[in-house]
Amino acid sequence: MVNVRVFVTYKQSVFDPQGDTITKTVHTIGHPEVESVKVGKFFDLSLDTMPDQIDTVVKDIATKLLVNFNMETYTYQVLGD
Amino acid sequence: MMKIAVVVFPGSNCDVDLYEALHTVCHVDVEYVSHRATSLDGFDAVMLPGGFSYGDYMRSGAIARFTNIMPAVVKMAHAGKPVFGTCNGFQILTEAGLLPGALKHNNGQKFVCKTVPLEVVNNQTLFTSEYQVHERINLPIAHADGCYVASQQTLDQLEDHHQVVFRYADENPNGSLRNIAGITNEQGNVLGMMPHPERAVEAILGNTDGLRLFKSLLFNGTVKA
Amino acid sequence: MEQAMTPEEIKEQKPYLDWSLTEKEYNYIADQLLGRLPNFTETGLFSAMWSEHCSYKKSKPVLRLFPNKNARVLQGPGEGAGVVDIDDGQAVVFKAESHNHPTTVEPYQGAATGVGGILRDIFSMGARPIASLDSLHFGELDDPQMRMKVADTVKGIGDYGNCMGIPTVAGETTFDPCYQGNILCNAMSVGLMDQKDIQKGKAAGIGNAVMYVGAKTGRDGIHGATFASADFSDENATQRSAVQVGDPFMEKLLMEACLELIHNHADWLVGIQDMGAAGIVSSSAEMASEGKSGMELNLDLVPQRETGMSAYEIMLSESQERMLLCVNKGHEEDVKKIFDKYDLDAVTIGRITEGHDYVLHHDGQEVCHIPVASLTDDVLEEASEEQKPARLQKAQDEPAWQPTIDNPAKTLRQLLQRPTIASDEVLTQQYDTQVRTSTVAGPGSDAGIIRIRGYHKGLAMTTDGNGRFVYLDPEIGGQMAVTEAMTNIIASGAEPLAITDCLNYGDPNDPEIFWELHHSIQGMADACRIFDTPVISGNVSLYNENNGNAIYPTPMVGMVGLIKNLDHVIPSFATHAGDAVYLIGKTGDDYAGSELQKMLNGDLSGTLPALDLQAIHEYCQKLHQQMVAGNVTAAHDISEGGLGVALAEMLFQGETGMQLDLRSLTAAQLFSETAGRLVVTVPADARETFENEMGPDAQYIGQVTNTHWLELHLQNAEMNENLTDLKKLYKEALPCQLKSKD
Secondary structure, eight states: OEEEEEEEEEOTTSOOHHHHHHHHHHHHTTOTTOOOOOOEEEEEEEEOSOGGGHHHHHHHHIIIIIOOTTTEEEEEEEEEO | OOEEEEEEOTTBOSHHHHHHIIIIITOOEEEEEETTOOOOTTOSEEEEOOBOGGGGOSSTTTTGGGSTTHHHHHHHHHTTOOEEEETHHHHHHHHTTSSSSEEEOOTTSSOEEEEEEEEEOOOOSTTTTTSOTTOEEEEEEEESSOEEEOOHHHHHHHHHTTOEEEEEOSOOSSOOGGGEEEEEOTTSOEEEESSOGGGSSBGGGTBOTTHHHHHHHHHHHHHHO | OOOSSOHHHHHHHOGGGGGTOOHHHHHHIIIIIISSOOOHHHHHHHHHHTSHHHHOTTTHHHHTTSOOOOTTEEEOBTBSSEEEEOSTTEEEEEEEEEOHHHHHHSHHHHHHHHHHHHHHHHHTTTOEEEEEEEEEEEOOTTSHHHHHHHHHHHHHHHHHHHHHTOOEEEEEEEEOGGGTTSOEEEEEEEEEEEGGGOOOOOOOSTTOEEEEEESOBOSTTTTHHHHHHSOHHHHHHOSOOOOOOOOHHHHHHHHHHHHHHHHHOGGGEEEEEEOOTTHHHHHHHHHHHHTTOEEEEEGGGSOBSSSSOOHHHHHHOOOSSEEEEEEOTTOHHHHHHHHHHTTOEEEEEEEEESSSEEEEEETTEEEEEEEHHHHHTOOOOOOOOOOOOHHHHHHHHSOOOOOOOSOHHHHHHHHHTSTTTSOOHHHHTTSOOSTTSOEEEOBTBSSEEEEETTTTEEEEEEEEOOHHHHHHOHHHHHHHHHHHHHHHHHHTTOEEEEEEEEEEOSOTTSHHHHHHHHHHHHHHHHHHHHHTOOEEEEEEEOOOEETTEEOOOEEEEEEEEEESOGGGOOOSSOOOTTOEEEEESOOOOOOTTOHHHHHHHSSOOOOOOOOOHHHHHHHHHHHHHHHHTTOOSEEEEOOTTHHHHHHHHHTSSSSOEEEEEETTSOTGGGGOOOSSOEEEEEOGGGHHHHHHHHGGGEEEEEEEESSSEEEEEESSOEEEEEHHHHHHHHHHHHHHHHSOOO
C-alpha cells in the first residue's frame, strides 16, 4: 500500500478571496509579517499499486476528478506506507 | 423595557430580519451595533444574527470571533445577561467559546433551506418559557454548516444540565449529534441555535412559531428588570 | 511598458480577427474614425467595445421591435437595469443576464459570477436587491458529466446568493439534449428603491473624479472567448487562467457601501456603473458617452492583484466585484472614507476632461487617445442575412402528430417523473428562499412573491422560457414565452408590470438563426404590446453552439407584477374542499413541442397554432378582477404536461383531491399544451358571480374534495389516482435521476 497526498490549489493568476480575507485577519491578530495566505485542499489516497504506476494513476484521478484545470493545478507527494 | 443590541458583522445578512422581528413585530427598543464597537453598555441583551460573517471563509464564525465587539459580548455573557445567536450567530458563539462544541458542514454536503419540526426540550430558560415542554414547533433552517458536534462527555454534560433546548424532530437535516438544534451555556443565559425563529414571526409569511422565543425573552427580561 | 505590436504590425498580422473584430471594422476605425492606425491597446479596446456583448451590433435592429415604454416605466433599456413605478414614490428595478459560456466551462464559478454581475446592475441603480430568480437549461441527466454540472451550477447560484443574503424565490429548470454542450444559465435580480434615489451610469463635469471601488484587478476573463476554445490539455499545464472567481463576501460589502453612498450622500455622486463585461473600458467609456464628456485615466493608479499587467489587460480584465463612480470634485476623500469603513479600495484613477477624448496613461506613456464616441456610438451596425429555416417549411407539409393515450393515469405518472416537470425541490432547497423575511411565496408556486415592508403590497416575479416551442415556430413560440410568464403573474394575484429578457441563440451569422432571432423577438413584442408589459431591460447571448450544433432558440422572459393589496395573493394550491374548479381558456390538440411528444417520440415535430393574444389578455384581466373581488381561492397556470400535470401539482400541498367531469376532453387532450390556460378554484357562494363575469372563458369542471384522490372522467377514459402516490413520484424523480447510476 502506498499513501499519496495530492495538493490542489488555484493557479497563480486566479483570485483567492478566502486567502485574501484570512490574510487580513492574520494581520489583525498581530502577524503583519505574513505577506499572504493561500488556501488549497489536499486528498490522501491509499493506493494498492506498483510504484512505477503511481504517477499514471494519480494523474488520471487528478485530471478527471480532483482538479478543475480551468482554474486549479495540483502537485502530489508520496508519503510512504 | 429591554434594550437589545443586534451586532452587525461584515457579511451578516439576517441582521435586518432580527431587527424587524424585534422592532416591528415585538415593538422592542433595538439598535444595530457595528462589529467595530467595543462596548455594549446600556444594552440589556445582545443578539448575533445569521449570515456569512467574513464570507464563512476558513470556518464559519472563526474570523468574526476576533472582531472588536466580541470582548463586550463575552462580558455580557459573563454578567448573566441574555446573549442569543442564530445560525451564523450560533457558529460565532461556539468559535468564541461561549458555547461548547462546534458546527461542521452538513452531512448532506449541501446548503439546506426548509422548514423543519423541532421539539422544545427545555422550556425553563429565558428564551423558551412561553413554549410547552416537548411541544413540537416548526422553524426554518438555512445553513450549510449546521451539524452540531461535541465530545461524548460534553454531550452528556449538556443533557445532564438541561442545556439542550431544541432538538430536530422526525428528521435530522444536517447530521447533528443527538439531533441537537439549539443549546444554552450552563448558566442558561446564552442560547445558540441553527434554526431561525426571526423568520417565523408573521402570519403573512406563513409561520409564527418563532414569536414566542422573543416573547419569552421580553417577558423574562421585563420581570427581572 | 512596450506595446506588444506596433500599429503597422497589427495592420499586417491582423491579431484583431481573433478578438472578433472584422477587417472591415478595423479599416473603418483606422480610415474613418481615427484617421490613423490604432495602436495595440486601442485595437484591443475597439474589439471589446465593438463586440456583440457590448454593442449589440447584430441584434440592435431587431431589438428595436420591442415596446419599452408605458406610463409606469421610469427607465427603459440602456442603463444598468430597467425601472418601473410601483406607486408611493417607490420603484421596482429588474434585469436578467445570461452567463451561459462561463457556466458551460466552469459551472460553479460561472453561475456564481453570473449572480454577482446581475446584482451589481441592480444596486448600481440605487436599488436594494430583494429577490433573485434563475432560468437554467441543461442537457440530459443520463450523462454523468451533466449531473455534476447541474450540481455545480446550482451550488454556484446558491453560494453567491445565500452569502449576499438575497432570497432566490423562483425560477425554472429544463433538460434537453440541445443544451448538452452549451448550458444556459440566466439569472434575474429584482430590486426596490425610492424613485428619488435613481442613479445613472454617467460621468460629467470637468475636473470631477473617476473613482474605482471594490476588488483589485487581475487577469480574470481576458480573452474569455479564445480561452474557451483553446486545447484543453495545453491549458492544464499553464499557470494562467481566464476563469473569474466570485467573492460574494466582497460583493456584500460593496453593495452596502454603494447603497450607503447613494442613499445618504447622493450630492457627492454624479454617476455609478458596474464594471461588467469588458471591465474598465466599457464602464468608463459608456459613462463618458452618457455624460457627453471627455475622460483621462491613469492606469498605474488602478488597484492591481497581479504584477506586470499591460494597459490592454488592465482595461479588459473582467475581475468581479468592482464599480466605477464619477464623484464631484472635492468629495473624493469623503467617498473614500465610506469605502474604508467596509475595508474596500476606493481610488481616484482619473478625471473628466474638456472635449470628447478618451485618453489613457500607463507607465508614463499615453497608450490611448481616441474619441469617446468611437468606442460607444460609432459601431458599425450590420444588416444580417436571414432565411426561414428549412425545417419550418418541411413541418408545414407533414401531417400533425397525434398521440394515442389508452391509460391516462399511467401517462400522468410518467410525465410527473420527467426531469423538466418533476419537483426541483432538491435544487431549490439549496437556495436561501426566506432571508430578508419578506417571502410570501417561494419556489413551487407559479410566481415568487415578495412583500414590501411598510406597505400592504407586494411584487410577484417569474422566469419562463421554452425553447422547444420557439424551435418549432419562432414567432408563436416567442408569444408563448411572454404568455406563460403573464399567466404565472396573473395566477399569483398580481397585475403584470413589465418584462426583462435573456435572448439565447446560436451563431447569428447563420441566416436561419438570425431569422429565428428576428421572428421570436417579433412574437414576444406582439405579446408585450397586447399585455402592456414593455421590455425594460435584458441581454442578448449569441453563439450558443457546440461543435456546430446550436441550442434551441431560447428567449427567457422575466416578468414582474404588482400586488396592490396582499390580501389578494392567490396560492397555487387548492386546499379548500367544496370549492368549484374551473378551466380557463380553450384546449386544443396541441402536442407539437409538448413534454408528451418528447416523452413518447424522443423528438419534437409539428407546427404551432396561432394564439389569440387579445382574447387571452381579456380573460386574464377579467380573472384578475375576480381575484381582487375575493372570488378565487387558488390558481395555477397550465404549462409542461398540460392540464393533467397542473391538476396534480395544485393538490400536492394539503390533503384535498378533485373530482372532475372532463368529458369535453379526450385522454390525450389532458396532456395537450395549448397556451394561455389556467385552473382556478372558486368558493361555492361565489360561483354565480364568477360565472357571470367570466362567461364562456371559464368552464366548470368539478369540485375540490376532501379525499386525497384525483378522479377524472374523460371522453374516452376514466382515472382515479391516489395523490400521495403521485406526489411521491413527483418528489423523488429528480433526486433519483441526479444520483450517480454507476
